[in-house]
Amino acid sequence: MYNIALLPGDGIGPEVIKEAKKVLYAIQERFGIKFNFKEGSVGGAAYEVFGAPLPDDTLNLVKDSDAVLFGAVGGPKWDHLKRELRPEQAILKLRKELNLFANLRPAVCYRFLADSSPLKNNIISGNLDLLIVRELTGGLYFGTPRGRENTGQTVRAFDTMVYTSEEIKRVARVAFEAARKRRKKVTSVDKANVLETSKLWREVVDEVSKEYPDVELSHMYVDNCAMQLVLNPGQFDVILTENTFGDILSDEASVLTGSIGMLPSASIGEKGPFLYEPCHGSAPDIAGKGIANPIACILSAAMMLEYSFDEKEAAMCIKDAVEKSLELGYRTYDIKEGEGKVLATSEMGDVIKKII
Amino acid sequence: MYNIALLPGDGIGPEVIKEAKKVLYAIQERFGIKFNFKEGSVGGAAYEVFGAPLPDDTLNLVKDSDAVLFGAVGGPKWDHLKRELRPEQAILKLRKELNLFANLRPAVCYRFLADSSPLKNNIISGNLDLLIVRELTGGLYFGTPRGRENTGQTVRAFDTMVYTSEEIKRVARVAFEAARKRRKKVTSVDKANVLETSKLWREVVDEVSKEYPDVELSHMYVDNCAMQLVLNPGQFDVILTENTFGDILSDEASVLTGSIGMLPSASIGEKGPFLYEPCHGSAPDIAGKGIANPIACILSAAMMLEYSFDEKEAAMCIKDAVEKSLELGYRTYDIKEGEGKVLATSEMGDVIKKII
Ligand SMILES: CC(C)[C@H](C(=O)O)[C@@H](O)C(=O)O
Ligand SMILES: CC(C)[C@H](C(=O)O)[C@@H](O)C(=O)O
Numbered sequence: 001m002y003n004i005a006l007l008p009g010d011g012i013g014p015e016v017i018k019e020a021k022k023v024l025y026a027i028q029e030r031f032g033i034k035f036n037f038k039e040g041s042v043g044g045a046a047y048e049v050f051g052a053p054l055p056d057d058t059l060n061l062v063k064d065s066d067a068v069l070f071g072a073v074g075g076p077k078w079d080h081l082k083r084e085l086r087p088e089q090a091i092l093k094l095r096k097e098l099n100l101f102a103n104l105r106p107a108v109c110y111r112f113l114a115d116s117s118p119l120k121n122n123i124i125s126g127n128l129d130l131l132i133v134r135e136l137t138g139g140l141y142f143g144t145p146r147g148r149e150n151t152g153q154t155v156r157a158f159d160t161m162v163y164t165s166e167e168i169k170r171v172a173r174v175a176f177e178a179a180r181k182r183r184k185k186v187t188s189v190d191k192a193n194v195l196e197t198s199k200l201w202r203e204v205v206d207e208v209s210k211e212y213p214d215v216e217l218s219h220m221y222v223d224n225c226a227m228q229l230v231l232n233p234g235q236f237d238v239i240l241t242e243n244t245f246g247d248i249l250s251d252e253a254s255v256l257t258g259s260i261g262m263l264p265s266a267s268i269g270e271k272g273p274f275l276y277e278p279c280h281g282s283a284p285d286i287a288g289k290g291i292a293n294p295i296a297c298i299l300s301a302a303m304m305l306e307y308s309f310d311e312k313e314a315a316m317c318i319k320d321a322v323e324k325s326l327e328l329g330y331r332t333y334d335i336k337e338g339e340g341k342v343l344a345t346s347e348m349g350d351v352i353k354k355i356i
Numbered sequence: 357m358y359n360i361a362l363l364p365g366d367g368i369g370p371e372v373i374k375e376a377k378k379v380l381y382a383i384q385e386r387f388g389i390k391f392n393f394k395e396g397s398v399g400g401a402a403y404e405v406f407g408a409p410l411p412d413d414t415l416n417l418v419k420d421s422d423a424v425l426f427g428a429v430g431g432p433k434w435d436h437l438k439r440e441l442r443p444e445q446a447i448l449k450l451r452k453e454l455n456l457f458a459n460l461r462p463a464v465c466y467r468f469l470a471d472s473s474p475l476k477n478n479i480i481s482g483n484l485d486l487l488i489v490r491e492l493t494g495g496l497y498f499g500t501p502r503g504r505e506n507t508g509q510t511v512r513a514f515d516t517m518v519y520t521s522e523e524i525k526r527v528a529r530v531a532f533e534a535a536r537k538r539r540k541k542v543t544s545v546d547k548a549n550v551l552e553t554s555k556l557w558r559e560v561v562d563e564v565s566k567e568y569p570d571v572e573l574s575h576m577y578v579d580n581c582a583m584q585l586v587l588n589p590g591q592f593d594v595i596l597t598e599n600t601f602g603d604i605l606s607d608e609a610s611v612l613t614g615s616i617g618m619l620p621s622a623s624i625g626e627k628g629p630f631l632y633e634p635c636h637g638s639a640p641d642i643a644g645k646g647i648a649n650p651i652a653c654i655l656s657a658a659m660m661l662e663y664s665f666d667e668k669e670a671a672m673c674i675k676d677a678v679e680k681s682l683e684l685g686y687r688t689y690d691i692k693e694g695e696g697k698v699l700a701t702s703e704m705g706d707v708i709k710k711i712i
Contacts, residue, residue: 088549118586123474140517146552157556158518161496165511191600193444196502200513226608227616230474230586244547248604252582260583 005065011282012292013071019294019349043073043087053090070277100267116258127234134246175240185237261293264300361421367638368648369427375650375705399429399443409446426633456623472614483590490602531596541593617649620656
């Protein structure tokens, strides 16, 4: 029996979580696995009721669970709040509290979705299948000192980008392990021609790579990587990078697929509970309309089965069902083309569930 | 009489500088302006002769000039050097010594080059004409403290992202002034949901925007901007951002044009000399073959005429000549399509010179 904390959050979060749960129930029946779901309040929704984006009750629920399935948080309604109260803080705090130092974000362009990609078909076709491993609890986002000073008329604000060799080592290992199960190539991205943290990053990654002689390592500057992703995404297998660079590059990579509504992510650490969430945000513009694509969240559930529970067969079953539904021509609003059958969020969930 | 310091540098740098000089001689004749060129050694080439990427002689030459036209620096030959000796340090040092706090990088996709863009034609066509204003002497690249500490087995490296309100104000003004001469829209890019420096950035930019009621200001997170550039580049007029984000986003934007060999840049400050350079690098793979595209460097010379010498007519004359040459079907290797006439570097320079 697996205890799963469901954190639906804001916007389309609850809508897609509902479909993932539906699919997990189908998995339960087919594979005789037992899931125990508990829901927690998070994000703007939690702020409205409890005055905090991550109430203690939710944090306790999460800590008592075996894995967390997260919807999405945020929306214009909460943009005016001061930073500590804003929905995004929930996700930052969860990462830190659970020590989720590695964010795995696959970006895949399904062949039949090449028309939805912003890239020309000859660049994208059958070429984009990469995994970004982003360091998630270090760097600029958490480094201290941070703050501001006033000196007369002038204000001075500062953040600190900081990494220890241990922090780099552990996330590098995640990338090399992942590459081993893929095409055995790691591209480590940094700005070692300028930054001290990047110089250390490069040294440690070189060091770790000695443990993985079967995996090919190369280094690339972050500005060049931002170009190469667009020019020739097929060159990448696993991209390993620090927190800020990973934030930017993973979002860039995700839209290249033409299907950000279909991309899952996993945030993992030394030991669980780990956290799984779709790459897309809360999409306030389409919330409540029942037209969101639930596939990113459903595939996040599949990653959960794989990484948290080692239920590889069940995970594969979900992935296959998703591919099958797409092959059969089922589409949601965001990936519709020409004459395709456009389904509502819950209809897409039903189709996938039925295939399972 | 304008004193111009020419710093050809490495790789294709000398090849493209030569063509820019050729074009400036034509301008001299046509407009009765007088240029006085002095060449300085920089980058790997300087390291080979003087043991430093920016010898004192070069720095003095530059400081005595009215403007600097820079080729490109770097190459695998010097990658093993320790950081202080590497070619890139020359450009970092020049920015700091000359206090060039604003980097202007236009990204334009010429209509007839839409096929060369990695983006689908319907996304790119007639849609990409933006200017990135990148802060160039602050943030992570120059912030202190920076360095590393050893504690037992663990090494800890750190960089500091730091901005004062004054630094933000002056570069913001550059962006708003530029927007005034364009489509009157500034998108300021930050990570204000996480970073202290970004929070200050946003406050100060809001403040400065009050001086420009005719310019529309919006704010965007850097991860979202990396996506929006690919999904809908036509939404942007002027993008204003800090050093690191600008480094990444400007390179991403530049390849979207399909013609990085054609994009100029200007690095400016409170007072000259300012520095002008092509966006492309030293391209060691094609150096010495005479096939580089000289247009980025030639257009950088045009920016020099405009920003350093206020010779608007002469600047426009160069821009027109470049467009004309392209309209006539002349192409270099990097932008060749189908049956087009492919010219060598010096032939392209000749064509443009003749049109002037
Ligand atoms: C909401 C924000 C703090 C977060 C981040 O930057 O890490 C998000 O952009 C992401 O990528 O998960
Ligand atoms: C060479 C390097 C230091 C430089 C930078 O990052 O500023 C370059 O990438 C650029 O964008 O001009």
